[in-house]
Amino acid sequence: MQLSNPKHDKLVVYQIFTRLFGNQNLTNNYYGSLKTNGVGKFNDITAVALQALKDFGISHVWYTGVIEHATMTDYSDFGIKPDNPLIVKGMAGSPYAIKDYYDVDPDLAVDVDKRMDEFEALLIRTHEANLKVIIDFVPNHVARQYSSDAKPAGVRDFGEGDRTDVVFDPQNNFYYLPNEPFHSPEEIISPVDSEHVYNEVPAKATGNDVFNARPSIYDWYETIKLNYGVDYLNGHARYFDPIPATWLQMRDILLYWTQKGVDGFRCDMAEMVPVEFWGWVIPEIQAMNPDIIFIAEIYNPSEYHNYIFKGKFDYLYDKVGLYNYLRPIMEGNGTVEYITRLWQNESGDIAHHMLRFLENHDEQRIASRFFAHDPWVAIPAMTLSATLHTGPMMIYFGQEVGVNPTESEGFQGDDGRTTIFDYWGVPEFQRWVNQGKFDGGKLDENQKKLRQFYHDLNHFAVENEAIRIGDFYDLQYVNIDDQSPEYDKTRTYAYLRYTSNQRFVCVYNFDKIKTISTRVKIPSDVLSNTLKIRDVEPCHLVEVFPGNSLALNLDVAEIENSGIPVSLRPLSVIILEIKN
Incomplete structure (x- = not known):
């Protein structure tokens, strides 16, 4: 089926947190296991669900948490090495602690042995619904026990052949702290007993640029920083000739998923990876598929132009722009004068590259007591986000029915966010799922009206050329x-x-x-x-x-x-x- 060209359309992205989307289990025990609390599957995202999203006005579905990541659930019976719980966040684990770039999360499969087949079937279903597929690409860090059991023949695992007696070598995949053992944060209380102490000698630098063998509980202690040829401890000196090994390995990973039919990548913490890498790798991937899109998560506005024009990103994840200006206004503070300041700063040359949103997996839900207390407060802010410029807009699953987290799910804590670390069911969204009918049959009248607003806004944004172009x-x-x-x-x-x-x-x-x-x-x-x-x-x-x-x-x-x-x-x- 021929799909429209994303480079000339008003994108409407719907972010699905894949393990939560189709879960209809209502148990919701604190720190509950997969068996207790349940988990959504690829197969739960049926043709009916996808048609409902298409009818809703969506053009792109971002499946969050597809690639295999560290977890406390034991899949050793399927040939997958278990992870030490001292370096896993939450029972389900963080989807940004990648354990195998060449595999998909076994949680999401009905038949674990056929997990890739089930993902590929989801790709086909999504394209048959005339929707495009975005997945996460996590280039800055990997899980501490990264080990690929699904890599193609001849592919070298990250860390294989590294010199571990030096902090930095341009051809190493990781940064090392020679002769120092890694220590996980003492404050960690794991809900799962481990028979083994976690040993890592020498310690590797932690994902959020922590060159210390004792990261804190507030660090990304479950991850290891990848080395793109930048010597962080010596003035960020760059060694890009010859091309670092990590560049080549990451290019091959992107090509692998592109060949499977993925239509775009949301690149996690892209600004923590040198812009030179992006300027090199994105053309390499777009040579295979000119229509594929790259979205950068970036929080430094002074680097926006650099990552668009030198890094060649199609779109930037706009949190430190419009989101940060609109949130205080929605909370009853701030002023719309911020918005004028925003478009003036963008100077007209990058506005169409900005992906606008009010919710995502990192941010607090609008309806929560930590934010606006009421999902209807979003009406003017979401309309402005969709219509201010021609760039894409995004909705996080459940935003359209007023999801309001009110309790601690486990590692995530009670913080107004929908958990990304735990097995859970999302009650408001389950009412729309309605036992797999995906018709909103169990929504109350207020939720139906809210969802209708988002439906109308999505269609208005894409069906009117004054907004679209x-x-x-x-x-x-x-x-x-x-x-x-x-x-x-x-x-x-x-x-x-x-x-x-x-x-x-x-x-x-x-x-x-x-x-x-x-x-x-x-x-x-x-x-x-x-x-x-x-x-x-x-x-x-x-x-x-x-x-x-x-x-x-x-x-x-x-x-x-x-x-x-x-x-x-x-x-x-x-x-x-x-x-x-």
Whole structure:
């Protein structure tokens, strides 16, 4: 089946935490085992589920936690080496402590011996639903007991042949602390008894750049830092000629998954890997599949341009931008003036590369007491995230039904996040799954309305060219400077999205209490030169999102001098289309 070209579309990414998505077990014991709490499988993501996501307006599914990672569940009967629980976080384990880059997580298989077959069948089902597949690529670190039992013939395991008597060698896979044994954090209390003490001599540097044999419990102590030819302890000196062994091994891993039909990679902590590697490897992979996409998790805005233009990433994971500006506004603090600052900093040349979101596996749920307490608070923020620019948008599974974690699942703790370390069922989402019908049959009316909002937003973003490919024009300055009545510069935000065929005025009220009745002005030069609206004809303005209740007929002079009259309830948005 021919799929659309992701480089020219408005991507709508749906992040699935794969082991939780299809789990219908309601037990939810603290630190529960797989047997007790259950786990979702590849096979649970049925053609029915995928069609429901397609109907929801999704273009790309990000299957999180696919590649085999360290776990406290024993699969030794299947030829998989068990992991010492002193270096595993949670009963299920972190999906970012990769144990075998050439295999998939056995938790996700009905028949463990056929786990790769079951994943490949999921790839086929997903493509048959006209959806594209993204998986995680975790390039910066591996599990401390990394050992591939599924690697192709002739492939060298990470660490094989390393010189362990030196801290750094450009051709080593790891960094070593010669003659020092590794010590796991003393505070660890494992829910599983281990018959063996964990021995690692010499100690290897820990994933979050900790060159210490005694990482703390707050470090990524369960992982080992990979060596891309950067000597961290000597001024970050770079040794890229000849090409480091890790570069070549990682290229081969990316090619392996690309050959299987994966359509994109979300690259974990990409900025901890030298940008030179990305600039080399991404063209290598895109030579095999020009349409494949690369998304970088990066938290340093000063490096954004570098990783896009030198590193050749298609998209960047935008947390330290729009997410960090919108969250305090959603919590009742902050100001929409941050948003103007954001687009000005982006200067128009990277906005279309930014992947916008309000939830993901690392962040707290909007509905939780740690964030906004109410999923409906997201209405203006999510609409703005989807429509501010042409870049992709993302929804985390269950966001659309108001998932609200309220207890400690195990290692994750009670922190407002859906666990990534533990076996668990997500009650709100299980109501949508509805025993495999994936029809939301058990959702309450409030959840159905919330999901309908996300459904409508997804479709609006991709079905209207002004949002999908159009230009952006900020209207804050004219409405603040001209003192439009009741235009609160801290809670009201307005901008244009437009093409030669379509013109939208987007207006937001971020206030939690106050209804805002105001007028939104558009400068005369923008009306005539930018929007190509002739002043000899009246303008017909029609509400196109979220409803269709408002219709106005205004002269161009009225729009310029008096403004477009709008009334917005607390936490609401209105998008009007201007027609001659």
